[in-house]
Amino acid sequence: MAHSHNHGNEDEGHERKLLFAALLIGGFMLAEVVGGIMSGSLALLADAGHMVTDFLSLGLALLATRLARRPADGKRSYGFGRFQVLAAFVNGLALVPIALWISWEAWHRINDPVPVAGGMLLAIAIIGLAVNIAAFALLHGHSEDNVNMRAAAAHVMGDLLGSLAAITAGAVIIWTGWTPIDPILSVVVALIILRSAYTVTVDAGRVLIEAAPKHVTSEDIAPVLVADIENVEDVHHVHVWMLTDSKPMATLHARLTPGSDIVIATRGIKTLLHDRFGIEHATVEIEFGVCADAPTEAHA
Structure with a gap:
């Protein structure tokens, strides 16, 4: 892109x-x-x-x-x-x-x-x-x-x-x-x-201090992605900040339903972040099941 x-x-x-x-x-x-x-x-x-x-x-x-x-x-x-x-x-x-x-x-x-x-x-x-x-x-x-x-x-x-x-x-x-x-x-x-x-x-x-832009917070993003993007079950570990005042950025984890197309889901997430929140650069980590950052005992 x-x-x-x-x-x-x-x-x-x-x-x-x-x-x-x-x-x-x-x-x-x-x-x-x-x-x-x-x-x-x-x-x-x-x-x-x-x-x-x-x-x-x-x-x-x-x-x-x-x-x-x-x-x-x-x-x-x-x-x-x-x-x-x-x-x-x-x-x-x-x-x-x-x-x-x-x-x-x-x-x-x-x-x-x-x-x-x-x-x-x-x-x-x-x-x-x-x-x-x-x-x-x-x-x-x-x-x-x-x-x-x-x-x-x-x-x-x-x-x-x-x-x-x-x-x-x-x-x-x-x-x-x-x-x-x-x-x-x-x-x-x-x-x-x-x-x-x-x-x-x-x-x-x-x-x-890498605060979120005035027009969006990290809490705003997850509900919108879950509601609007097909096969997105959950969004967490959301971080939104500004590289400069005109360049907002984001990182997040998105859990998909089993068998979902990763490319389609990722593209949909990035498109929505751009169109709805003005975020041009986002890093999206796709997950199925348990989050990779969850405590080790959660994998047992």
Whole structure:
């Protein structure tokens, strides 16, 4: 049975989009650092600091995507696809210290306000928003079924929100002169970043601990196979996990009625697993009578 499913082409597309997004973020990053220092804006510096880590995170995601395209070998029979999940997990964790640093600096700015050049803040933030929208557009459309792309998109979304906060802060400062708006909005962005960090880290963590996909559990499979596949008497030792977030897998034992055609039954089981549960790769152990893994005395 073929298992190409165009994963290689998908990874190549992800790689190109990550590269373009990294170039966009990296190109604007230096200008925003300089602008934040010159304007005295924490919102702009927070956004710039996040962009620095985003540039590194996008680089990590790009490296993981490239490694995932390497073919399987004798020592790594499943290939390198899980590198993308590891990168997503690391990137999700990396969002946490960013949000905490922004909140810490905001607390100091609220207690000890500093002058902020609203005009420069507003101009740079508007340009940053355009860059972040372009980068997010590259990543978002391909993030639903790939946790690595979702983690990269979460970093860029944090930047996008940071730019919006900086624009709002710049406008308020220009019109009212009220500088506390700058650190206050930075805290709001930090909270949103923490939420993204939680979501991405939990999703990647589920894959790393080999949890079942969200849409199916091991308990769901046995009753369906027994009810729908002819000559299947019992299904047990069912394990369902994810190699990556888009590649669910399963192993199971199926006991058939005596005289059943093993090939037909196995093909029926695999077809149902694919069509009903989206499991493309399954290992099925066929049994007649006692399970081979049963205690020795059961064979007596």
